[in-house]
Amino acid sequence: MAVLQPARLSGSDLLRLGGSGLRARPLRAVLSALGIAIGIAAMVAVVGISTSSAASLDRALAALGTNMLTVAPGDTMFGEEATLPDDALPMIKRIGPVTSATATGVVNDTSVYRTDQVPKGETGGLSVLAAQLDLLGTVGAEIASGSWLNAATGRYPVVVLGDAAARRLGAVPSVYIGGRWYPVAGVLRQVPLAPELDNAVLIGWDAAKSYLGFDGHATTIYTRSVESQVEAVQAVLAPTANPESPDEVQVSNPSDALAARRAASTTFTALLLGLGAVALLVGGIGVANTMVISVLERRAEIGLRRSLGATRGQIRTQFVAESLLLSLFGGAGGVLAGFVVTLIYAITQGWPTVVPLWAVAGGIGATLVIGAVAGLYPAIRAARLAPTEALAAA
Structure with a gap:
């Protein structure tokens, strides 16, 4: 007797599954993405404003003939x-x-x-x-x-x-x-x-x-x-x-301005690392909270999919993909918002506008890591639900 093998989900299937969960609750998805966007925007803005300020200080110190x-x-x-x-x-x-x-x-x-x-x-x-x-x-x-x-x-x-x-x-x-x-x-x-x-x-x-x-x-x-x-x-x-x-x-x-220039650079680096870590932590907690609530509210959907043949791995992958999409949308919006805040503030202060490329790439990369980590526990929890238990709880 032939053993049936579960179908594998393609990349497009994962995007549709992850996106369906977000489309079903658009307001919650927007608010959750907004939470991580604020965190990433804060990180990018802090990096951008601090770097712009450092560039202005660097230009002023350079005029003093540090070299x-x-x-x-x-x-x-x-x-x-x-x-x-x-x-x-x-x-x-x-x-x-x-x-x-x-x-x-x-x-x-x-x-x-x-x-x-x-x-x-x-x-x-x-x-x-x-x-x-x-x-x-x-x-x-x-x-x-x-x-x-x-x-x-x-x-x-x-x-x-x-x-x-x-x-x-x-x-x-x-x-x-x-x-x-x-x-x-x-x-x-x-x-x-x-x-x-x-x-x-x-x-x-x-x-x-x-x-x-x-x-x-x-x-x-x-x-x-x-x-x-x-x-x-x-x-x-x-x-x-x-x-x-x-x-x-x-x-x-x-x-002496040379020593001041180097000290200022070290101080700005420490400031960026500390504030950026706090902003990312806040965003990660928001995504994790959203995904846990999503699992609790969608137990019926999980039970139905399991009864129709979906494997635990597919359930885990679905919720991780949904978490990644949520984080990616929030991160992209946060990077854009952080750049705009930096631009406006730098113009008002008469500074050069500088947003390091590593801050933009790091913001997007950090959101993906946050999404994967924050969505892992809810995904595992969803995959462990037995079909009968999930349907009965619904």
């Missing part, structure tokens, strides 16, 4: 002022983690005047600095008016004024330096990372050599490095700039 170091000549063993070698800047640029490096050089014995009628002693404390053309990008400087030096003007007697220098000299089309008039090409805004530039008149490196007798030695080298390698770069800057006499090189210490 900028400066190199300057120190003193010789005899107490005299040292000089950096001519190849100090090219050598520093070869350091792997260094992303950019530039330099300025003091033009000695040179004064700046508004007109040629000003007495020589009244210099106003302004200095003349030879500048590399890539200075602005490295130190984070901006042009307030006019333009910066370029490959052409950097070779001719043209200058750019620092913010404080422009205020002291006034709105002049040219300045008087060393017996020659120098047209003013532009004016810088204040440079928080390099305040010495505010009181300077900047001229191209080649022009300083040609017209002002500049010796070509850099007096300040500005470097930007990969943030995680700032300390390592600091350790090799002096021997790289002056291999023969590294003790004659002064290197600045990493900014």
